[in-house]
Each structure stands twice: as structure tokens, then as C-alpha cells.
Amino acid sequence: MKPGSPHKASRPEIIVCVGGGGVGKTTTSAALALSLARSGRRTLVVTIDPARRLADALDTSVGSQVQPVNLPGVEGRLFALMPEPREAMRLFTEYLCANEPEALQRLLGNRIYRVLEEAVPGIHELVCMTFVTRAAEELDLDTIVIDTAPSRYAIDFVTYPRRLGKLLGNRAIGWLSGLAGPDDAPRSRSSRWFAWGRRRAEQAxxxxxxxxxxTDVAELFAAMALVRERFVDLSERASDLLLVKQTRYLLVTAPTGAASDNVRYLLTRLRKLKLHPVALIVNQGLDATAAWRPLLEPPEPLAPDLAKVLSQLEAERAARLRAADRVQATxxxxxxxxxxxxxxYVEAAQPREVVLTLATALDEHLATVSAHASQGSGDPIEP
Amino acid sequence: MNRPPLTHDSHQTLHVRPLAPAVFVTGKGGVGKTTVAAGLAVAAAEQGMGSIFVEFGDSDAGEIALAGAHDNVRYERIRPAEALVQGATPMFRSAWVARGVLGNFAMRPLLRAAPAVREVAMLEAVRRLMEKNPGHRVVVDMPATGHSLSWFAVAGQGRDLLVRGPLYDLCDRLVRELIHPGAMSIVVVTLPEPLVLRETRELCMALLSQHQLPVDRLIVNSVPPALPPAALREARALAEGEGDLAAAAQALVDVLTVRGQTRDAVLDIISSSLGSKAPPQVLLPRAPEDPDATTVAGWLTKAEPR
Incomplete structure (x- = not known):
């Protein structure tokens, strides 16, 4: 917080959208962020899914820097962040090693680190969360909407920062970074036993x-040990944003069997993590946009091709609504x-049109989704 | 050469490589991957092959998708923790020692933070399943992590990283016996949405250029049916008219236009950008409600060249 800044000192509200793949989570996150921004709140939407979906939905570009989004009615209050994995990892490493140039060189040169960077699921989530943490601290935001990766296991990302922080914080790191190094002269009987055990484990x-x-593992952990405090601090701060009561988890589903199973799984996971869902969004659950339906009862018969297409559309619509009703009833x-x-349900050529329609539909639900929205616009009340 | 797509209602004979014994079904979450994988397993069983459906982790979507389908499809679930111990057992010469080492205070958090190890272990479990069941079709429903590239890369990376030792041998064996075009087929499931298709295209190109692994089938799920060409024309005529129905007709014109564009875009994105490297495509029709595995198997069998 900048001294003398006129803004509030409270932290932004975090809304995390979770759900299985293909339920329209990114589009919903974008629409929610747009709706919040239009209601007067400075809002950042972040996607952890390393895909371009959010960029398309908001008509903006992908980047590891926070970008302003220009849509009607947001008046400079909407921002987006879509970290590109490789670039994000480099920026993260540089930030981590800001005071340890030697560690930076060792990490960038380490073969295992280079594999980690490309392949390990969870790393990107952690890197994204550190970006979010810094955005929360540096930008004056009211709300951050987080769009998670398209998998039901994506909820586990909330535990990654703490897990990785623990990995580096625990005594294993000393052992791992000392691997294949010179033996310390044992001083006591117990440490002689320890050294013996260590050699055996090393051999295994x-x-x-x-x-x-x-040697590569040892070097990696030796370099990590240099920046351990900064890493643990970053991951603790990220966990503080995610694993607290105030953070609002928003479930997103669509009327398919797999999507409801995913929601059920996520509800169980959230309960285990002692986190509370605020609402369930059922995408494609309304038929507000089926404006062609008057054609179903024409004053005079339609051409056979047209009639065939209409009955096909109507059958689809009915099946979709039946499925949505089933999900809601369950x-x-x-x-x-x-x-x-x-x-x-919106059928449009441009993702942006879908976002605009959904944002308008969400306007009346902001009080359910956000704790501050019910207080009117702009000036959230301290909790 | 641009091949026309295979659809469930086409009867063309194309020169398409038949599927290998192991079939890895991948794709983003929500594209209908599990149903297609179950469909492939049922189709193999219907042709009289021994058929095994593999599901990773503790999801039960595959088990549900298979319920009530062909009796001759065997269901196998591979859990990461068990796969790790089983994969490590030969290295430590005993399951007891393997459990002890993997549960070690330093190893546990390390393994949890480095899931690449689990991926190797799970691939090894698939390899052993193939070894024990020669002549079977093993269909693997890959997790929808958005990291499917890393699954195919991980054994090769492990081999490059380790110079020797049992783990090197294991990775090497995986590359030689499982992760190569003769032993396995990659089936990518996608949806007829431009964005999803572009990501799919990037996946196909990366698999080929970075790992020399061609995609054997590109299955586009839920493709809207071709529209009778006259319908759009008639809807336009109505929309230009007067009266109450004009607005409704205009709404219909919009919907039909979007659908027509979607279908065209699908065919266009795949064929124009991948050109001769485009994998054989199979278009499955959009059904109003989730189709079951037997229905999907029927579509897949019809689309497959004989």
C-alpha cells in the first residue's frame, strides 16, 4: 500500500470459479467480472487455464502483465491477467531470485528445473497465484475473479502454494540439497547414525x-534453499488469499451428467478444505434467448425444410431444459x-457476445455472489 | 492431400492406419472424451477383440459410461499411489522396501510436488497391462489436465535426464515398448468450436514436431447436423416480410447462420491448417442428450474404414 494513498486498506474480495471442463467456466468468470466492474467495483479476472479462451471472451491479448479491458460500462475498472506458462515461469524465477543473482543462474541452468518449468502440473497454478498475490497488493482492487483450470482436480490448486512451501520449509530440503555432497565430520554418536542413514538413503x-x-536434484535444492524464505513467504501469502473463510467459491456447471458429478466431487473437496461454496451457476439453464419460438405456431404452414429445422431446434431446446431442470432439482x-x-443458453458467433449476455443475466445475482455487492456500488463496507 | 472427414454416415474407403493395441484418448475437459473412450472400448469388444478400458485416478466417469454397455469390456482403474509402488517394486526388489522408500519423510513431499514421477508410474502400469494381455485393445481415458503433451513427453524426458540406473531403464522401456507410433495410437477428442479446435490443432502439431507422435484419429464430437440448404433461405424470406413472425424469423436466421458457420469453420480449421499432416477426422453428430457408449461405438465402427 502506497503511503498517503486515498484508497481503502482492506484486501480485495476473491471469487474462485470452479467446475469440470466444458461447463463455460471461463466465459462465466469473464461475465461475472464484467458485471462487477459495471456495478462500480475495480475488478481483476485471472485465468489459470493456460489457454486463450479468456482473451477471446474479452477481446484482449494474453499476457503475464495485468491488462485493462475496454468494454462498454466498465470505465477503466476491469482488468485481465492471463499468464502464458513459459513467460510466467521466467518472471516468477526472476522475482524469486531478485536478491540472489547466483541462485537465478543456478536455477536457470539446472536440468531438472528446466523440465519442471515445462511439464509439471501445479507449477503454473502456483506461479499464477503469486502473480495474483502481487496484483492484490499492488493494484487497488475491490474484487479478483479467478478462473481455474478445466478439470475437477483443479480445486487442488488452492493447496499447491502451501504444499510447495512446506516442501521447501521442511527438513527434507537440507537432506536433499546435501545429497552427493561431502560428508560432514560426525560429532556425536547420533549424528554418526544420521550420516550413516543419509549415505544409505543416498545410495538407494x-x-x-x-x-x-x-547431483542435479541436490543442486536444484541447494539453489532453492537460497531463496527459500522468499518462496515460503510467497506461498504463504497465496494461501492466505485462497484458504480463508472470506474467499468465495462459486461452482459452475452445465446440464450434462459429467458436469453434475464434478460438482458433487467439488462440494466434497471444498468441505474437506473447510471452504464454503456461495452459489451454483447452472449454465444453459434458461431459454431466454430462444426468440424464434413464435415460428412454432405459424398462422399458415411453413415450408417443409423450415418446419424440419424448427422441430429439431425445439427438440434440442426441450432436452437441454429437461437436463437443466434435473440438475437443479437434484x-x-x-x-x-x-x-x-x-x-x-446463448448461441452466438463471437465469444464476446456470449459474455455480454451472461453479464447482464448476472447483474441481478451479484448480491448472492459477492459479499460487497449488496452494499451498492463503488464503496465496499469493511467486513 | 486433403482427406474428407470420416462421418458416421459416410461409406468411403480411405487409407487410414488401423488403431494400435494401446489407444490413448486425450482432449480438454468437457469434450466428451470419456464417452468416446468407452465407445472405442465397446467397439473393439463388438469386433471380438479382448478389450480393456483404463481409467486413471479416482474418477468414476468411465465406470459410469461403461455401465450397461458390452459385457466383454474389462474395466481397470489405475491409482497413482498403487502404480508408484508397483513400478518401484522391481527397483527395490521388494514391495515392502519400495513402500518404505516412497513413504520416506523426504520422498513423500518431493513425489507429491513432482507429479511427473506419478505419470511415469501410471504409464508403466499401462505397459504392464499390455504385456500381460497380448492381442488386447487397451483404451486409456487420459486425465483432462490440459497437460496431455507432458504425459507423452515424460518418459523421453526422464530418459534424457537420467544417464543410467533402473529408472532410466524404465523410461527407456516405456519409450521403446509403449510411447511410439507402432505400439500406441493417440486419439484426440475435440469440439466443433473454433477456439477448442485451434487448441487441438496446436496439440496435434506439437505432438508431431516435438515428439514425432502422429495423432491417429481426430474425433470431433457433437457436430451440428448439416442444415437443409433451403431452410436458411426460407427463414430469410420470412424475416424480410411484415408481421409478427418477422422478428422470430430473424432470430432463427441468426441461429442458423451461427450453426452453418460453426460447421464450416470445423472443416476449415482442421484441413486448411494441418494440410497433409491432418489426422484422419471422425465427425460424431450432436445428440440432444448425452449418448451412451454403445451408441458412440456404433458411430465409430461405421466411420472406421474396413
């Missing part, structure tokens, strides 16, 4: 992954107190 590890790789029974927000 080297026997499996090869002596070269043991969750109304099993999770009575979970508010449901059905959103319309």
Missing part, C-alpha cells in the same frame, strides 16, 4: 535415478441451502 536414491541425477434436494443461478 542413486541406485534408482542414477548418480548424475542425484442439487435443490441434496444441497438445500446452496443458492442456484441459472444462466441462459
Amino acid at each position: 536414491l542413486a541406485g534408482v535415478i542414477g548418480p548424475g541425477a542425484v 442439487f435443490a434436494r441434496t444441497h438445500r441451502r446452496l443458492p442456484q443461478i441459472p444462466l441462459p
Whole structure:
């Protein structure tokens, strides 16, 4: 917080959108952010899905820097962040090693680190969260909407910062970074035993992954040890944004069997993490946009091709609404107190048109989704 | 050469490589990957092959998709923790030691933070399943992590990273016996949405250029049916008219235009950008409700050249 800044000192509200793949999570996140921004709140929408979907939905470009989004009615209050994995990882490493140039060189040169950077799921999530943490601290924001990766396991990303922080914080790091290094002269009987145990463990590890790789592991962890405090601090701050009561988890689903199974799984996971869902968004649950329906009862018969197409569309529409009703009825029974927000089915050529329609549909539900929205625009009340 | 797509209602004979014994079905979440994978397993069983459906992790979507389908499809679930111990057992010469080492205070957080190890272990489990069941079709429903590239890359990376040792041998064996075009086929499932298709295209190109792995089938799920050409014309005429129906007709024109564009875009994005490297495509029709595995198997069998 800049001294003398006229802005509030409270932290932004975090809304995390979770759901299975293909339920329209990114589009919904973009629409929600747009709706919040239009209601007067400075809003950042972040996508952890390393895809261009959010960029397309908001007509903006992908980047590891926060970008302003220009849509009607937001008046400079809407921002987007879409970290590109490789670039994000480099920026993250540089930030991590800001005070340790030597560690930076060692990390960038380490073979295992280079593989981590490309392949390991979870790293991108952590990197994104550190960006979010810094955006939360540096930009004056009211709300941050986080769009998670398209998998039901994506919810686990909330635990990555703490897990990785623990990995570096625990005594294993000392052991791992000392691997294949020179033996310290043992001072006491117990430390002699410890040294013996360590050598045995080293031999076992080297026997499996090869002596070269043991050196790589040791070097990686030795470099990480130099920046450990900064890493643990970053991951703690990221966890503080995610694993707290105030953070609002918004479930997103669509009327398909797999999507409801995913929601059920996510509800269980959230309960285990002691986090509370604020609402269930059922995409494609309304038929507000089926403006062609008067054609179903024409004053005079339509051409056969036209009639055929209409009956096909009507059959699809009915099946979709039946499925949505089933989903809503099921969750109304099993999770009575979970508010449901059905959103319309929109068929449009441009993702942006879908976002605009959904944002308007969400306007009346902001009080359910956001704790501050009910207080009117612009000036959130301190909790 | 631009091949026309295979559809469930086409009867063309094309020179398309038949699927290999192991079939990895991948694609983004929500594209209908599990149903297609179940469909492929049922189709193999219907042709009289021994057929095994593999599901990773603790999802049960595949088990549900298979329920009530062909009796001769065997269901196997591979859990990461078990796969790790089984994969490590030969290295430590005993499951007990393997469990001990993997549960070690330093190893546990390391393994949890480095899922690449779990991926190797799960691929190894698939390899062993193939070894034990020669002549079977093993269909693997890959997790929808958005990291499917890393699954195919991980064994090769492990081999490059380790110079020798049992883990090197394991990665090397995976590359030689499983992760190569003769032993496995990659089936990518996608949706007829421009954005999803572009990502799919990038995946296909990366698999080929970075890992020399061609995609054997590109299955586009839920393709809207071709519209009778007269319908759009008639709707336009109505929209230009007067009266209450004009607005409704205009709405219909908009919907039909979007659908027509979607279908064209699908064919266009795949064929124009991948050119001769485009994998054989299979278009599955959009059904109003989720189709079951047997229905999908029927579509897939019809589309497959004989």
C-alpha cells in the first residue's frame, strides 16, 4: 500500500470459479467480472487455464502483465491477467531470485528445473497465484475473479502454494540439497547414525535415478534453499488469499451428467478444505434467448425444410431444459441451502457476445455472489 | 492431400492406419472424451477383440459410461499411489522396501510436488497391462489436465535426464515398448468450436514436431447436423416480410447462420491448417442428450474404414 494513498486498506474480495471442463467456466468468470466492474467495483479476472479462451471472451491479448479491458460500462475498472506458462515461469524465477543473482543462474541452468518449468502440473497454478498475490497488493482492487483450470482436480490448486512451501520449509530440503555432497565430520554418536542413514538413503536414491541425477536434484535444492524464505513467504501469502473463510467459491456447471458429478466431487473437496461454496451457476439453464419460438405456431404452414429445422431446434431446446431442470432439482434436494443461478443458453458467433449476455443475466445475482455487492456500488463496507 | 472427414454416415474407403493395441484418448475437459473412450472400448469388444478400458485416478466417469454397455469390456482403474509402488517394486526388489522408500519423510513431499514421477508410474502400469494381455485393445481415458503433451513427453524426458540406473531403464522401456507410433495410437477428442479446435490443432502439431507422435484419429464430437440448404433461405424470406413472425424469423436466421458457420469453420480449421499432416477426422453428430457408449461405438465402427 502506497503511503498517503486515498484508497481503502482492506484486501480485495476473491471469487474462485470452479467446475469440470466444458461447463463455460471461463466465459462465466469473464461475465461475472464484467458485471462487477459495471456495478462500480475495480475488478481483476485471472485465468489459470493456460489457454486463450479468456482473451477471446474479452477481446484482449494474453499476457503475464495485468491488462485493462475496454468494454462498454466498465470505465477503466476491469482488468485481465492471463499468464502464458513459459513467460510466467521466467518472471516468477526472476522475482524469486531478485536478491540472489547466483541462485537465478543456478536455477536457470539446472536440468531438472528446466523440465519442471515445462511439464509439471501445479507449477503454473502456483506461479499464477503469486502473480495474483502481487496484483492484490499492488493494484487497488475491490474484487479478483479467478478462473481455474478445466478439470475437477483443479480445486487442488488452492493447496499447491502451501504444499510447495512446506516442501521447501521442511527438513527434507537440507537432506536433499546435501545429497552427493561431502560428508560432514560426525560429532556425536547420533549424528554418526544420521550420516550413516543419509549415505544409505543416498545410495538407494542413486541406485534408482542414477548418480548424475542425484547431483542435479541436490543442486536444484541447494539453489532453492537460497531463496527459500522468499518462496515460503510467497506461498504463504497465496494461501492466505485462497484458504480463508472470506474467499468465495462459486461452482459452475452445465446440464450434462459429467458436469453434475464434478460438482458433487467439488462440494466434497471444498468441505474437506473447510471452504464454503456461495452459489451454483447452472449454465444453459434458461431459454431466454430462444426468440424464434413464435415460428412454432405459424398462422399458415411453413415450408417443409423450415418446419424440419424448427422441430429439431425445439427438440434440442426441450432436452437441454429437461437436463437443466434435473440438475437443479437434484442439487435443490441434496444441497438445500446452496443458492442456484441459472444462466441462459446463448448461441452466438463471437465469444464476446456470449459474455455480454451472461453479464447482464448476472447483474441481478451479484448480491448472492459477492459479499460487497449488496452494499451498492463503488464503496465496499469493511467486513 | 486433403482427406474428407470420416462421418458416421459416410461409406468411403480411405487409407487410414488401423488403431494400435494401446489407444490413448486425450482432449480438454468437457469434450466428451470419456464417452468416446468407452465407445472405442465397446467397439473393439463388438469386433471380438479382448478389450480393456483404463481409467486413471479416482474418477468414476468411465465406470459410469461403461455401465450397461458390452459385457466383454474389462474395466481397470489405475491409482497413482498403487502404480508408484508397483513400478518401484522391481527397483527395490521388494514391495515392502519400495513402500518404505516412497513413504520416506523426504520422498513423500518431493513425489507429491513432482507429479511427473506419478505419470511415469501410471504409464508403466499401462505397459504392464499390455504385456500381460497380448492381442488386447487397451483404451486409456487420459486425465483432462490440459497437460496431455507432458504425459507423452515424460518418459523421453526422464530418459534424457537420467544417464543410467533402473529408472532410466524404465523410461527407456516405456519409450521403446509403449510411447511410439507402432505400439500406441493417440486419439484426440475435440469440439466443433473454433477456439477448442485451434487448441487441438496446436496439440496435434506439437505432438508431431516435438515428439514425432502422429495423432491417429481426430474425433470431433457433437457436430451440428448439416442444415437443409433451403431452410436458411426460407427463414430469410420470412424475416424480410411484415408481421409478427418477422422478428422470430430473424432470430432463427441468426441461429442458423451461427450453426452453418460453426460447421464450416470445423472443416476449415482442421484441413486448411494441418494440410497433409491432418489426422484422419471422425465427425460424431450432436445428440440432444448425452449418448451412451454403445451408441458412440456404433458411430465409430461405421466411420472406421474396413
